[in-house]
Amino acid sequence: MGRDVSVRLPLPPSRGTARVSRAERGEEETMRRLTTATLALVLASVLHSRPAGAVHSQAGEAGLALGAAAANLVYLPVKTLVAVGGLGVGALTGLLTGGDTRAAYALWVPTTGGTFLLTPGHFDGTRPIEFFGSDYADRPSTNARDSSIAYRALYMY
Numbered sequence: 001m002g003r004d005v006s007v008r009l010p011l012p013p014s015r016g017t018a019r020v021s022r023a024e025r026g027e028e029e030t031m032r033r034l035t036t037a038t039l040a041l042v043l044a045s046v047l048h049s050r051p052a053g054a055v056h057s058q059a060g061e062a063g064l065a066l067g068a069a070a071a072n073l074v075y076l077p078v079k080t081l082v083a084v085g086g087l088g089v090g091a092l093t094g095l096l097t098g099g100d101t102r103a104a105y106a107l108w109v110p111t112t113g114g115t116f117l118l119t120p121g122h123f124d125g126t127r128p129i130e131f132f133g134s135d136y137a138d139r140p141s142t143n144a145r146d147s148s149i150a151y152r153a154l155y156m157y
Contacts, residue, residue, distance in 0.1 A: 056124065064120035071118050079116055079131065086111020109133060 056064065086107050094104030113133015121127040 061120065064123050067123055068118045068120050071123075075118055076116065079114070082131075083112045083116075 090104040090107035090111070093107055094100055097103040110132040114130040115122065115128075118129065119127065122129050
């Protein structure tokens with residue numbers, strides 16, 4: 001009567017059995033390096049800052065504004081996650097140190113301070129980008145009583 005006919009379809013090779021020649025690996029490595037170098041060059045040209053107070057053309061201002069808006073799509077969520085995480089870790093640190101608010105504050109200030117929204121001023125070099133905030137002054141006190149070697153050592157190096 002009728003015969004059973006079976007058809008065998010070729011199976012694609014699994015990942016473990018595929019072999020890549022040295023030449024192909026070399027080409028992949030070359031492409032990876034070329035891509036990395038290109039991205040680094042683009043990033044360097046975008047972040048190349050002008051002197052403070054430099055005058056921009058209208059197209060330049062629009063480019064800075066669009067660049068800041070695009071950067072905020074990545075920067076703002078990351079900064080927000082760091083801030084929320086810092087609030088939790090700071091509260092836990094304060095709790096585990098017996099209610100020491102200074103310990104909690106040491107984590108809250110850097111994580112919740114700093115720059116949250118990037119503006120064109122950050123990209124033209126007129127404003128610094130501070131991912132981690134600080135409420136401590138960068139210069140020594142002018143108080144004459146603070147003349148100990150321990151105090152001065154903080155600002156000597």
